[in-house]
Amino acid sequence: MVELKGNIREVVYTKEHWELLRLKRKRGMELLKVLDSCGIKHAVLHGSVARGDVEVRSDVDIALLYPYAPSIVLSCLERHGYEVYNAVIVQPTPVHTPKIYLYLDSSEELILSIPLAELEAVEIEFYRFSGMLTLSELELDKRVAGVNKRLMLIEPTDVGHREIPVVGNEGYVAKRLGVSMSVVLDRVKALTRRSIEGHTGLFIEFEIPPNISIEEAIDRLCMENRLFRQRVSRYGLCI
Numbered sequence: 215m216v217e218l219k220g221n222i223r224e225v226v227y228t229k230e231h232w233e234l235l236r237l238k239r240k241r242g243m244e245l246l247k248v249l250d251s252c253g254i255k256h257a258v259l260h261g262s263v264a265r266g267d268v269e270v271r272s273d274v275d276i277a278l279l280y281p282y283a284p285s286i287v288l289s290c291l292e293r294h295g296y297e298v299y300n301a302v303i304v305q306p307t308p309v310h311t312p313k314i315y316l317y318l319d320s321s322e323e324l325i326l327s328i329p330l331a332e333l334e335a336v337e338i339e340f341y342r343f344s345g346m347l348t349l350s351e352l353e354l355d356k357r358v359a360g361v362n363k364r365l366m367l368i369e370p371t372d373v374g375h376r377e378i379p380v381v382g383n384e385g386y387v388a389k390r391l392g393v394s395m396s397v398v399l400d401r402v403k404a405l406t407r408r409s410i411e412g413h414t415g416l417f418i419e420f421e422i423p424p425n426i427s428i429e430e431a432i433d434r435l436c437m438e439n440r441l442f443r444q445r446v447s448r449y450g451l452c453i
Contacts, residue, residue, distance in 0.1 A: 245318070245324065249276075281332055302421045361380055417441075
């Protein structure tokens with residue numbers, strides 16, 4: 215639930231919390247190292263595992279910030295023993311970049327997203343807004359500030375984290391995270407709406423059936439959706 219009002223709060227992690235965080239970050243680092251070994255660069259860990267405010271059900275979210283051919287990524291994953299349990303093509307709105315989300319375990323906790331076109335600068339800022347780390351930063355055991363789904367800015371401390379409400383502190387949040395004010399305001403609006411209305415509709419959300427390949431799914435969307443086709447055609451995905 216989004217917190218539109220709130221006080222600054224100091225949170226001290228328990229031993230169990232630190233251990234849970236360590237295990238989730240280890241899973242993220244392993245996947246980042248695999249991608250790097252395949253020459254797949256521009257990958258980041260983002261969200262609660264990058265910030266530190268994890269829960270048992272927190273996802274380990276890895277995102278590519280540059281479009282790679284899905285076949286290249288899948289080949290890399292297969293060579294290193296990863297199995298794709300589910301794959302979904304998502305485009306939140308007609309102006310957003312379509313992405314493939316690969317779920318790499320049966321609980322759908324380890325997730326890799328691949329953009330199907332070059333991300334706009336503002337879309338990369340969205341990752342920075344939630345908190346993101348590169349492989350080298352993760353190897354240094356760095357944690358980073360970012361905003362959670364409750365619209366609380368999470369600032370890591372030596373003993374846990376500090377929570378600061380975003381609403382009323384938008385200027386500080388933008389400066390602290392190195393993002394534009396427009397991104398902060400956009401995220402406040404989107405997360406508040408989601409909190410009130412529940413899961414908001416997506417322009418495209420296509421779960422790829424197990425009997426067709428990712429390329430076939432992309433071709434199908436290219437034929438069915440003109441705006442999707444326009445967004446990805448310059449990358450050779452629509453034949």
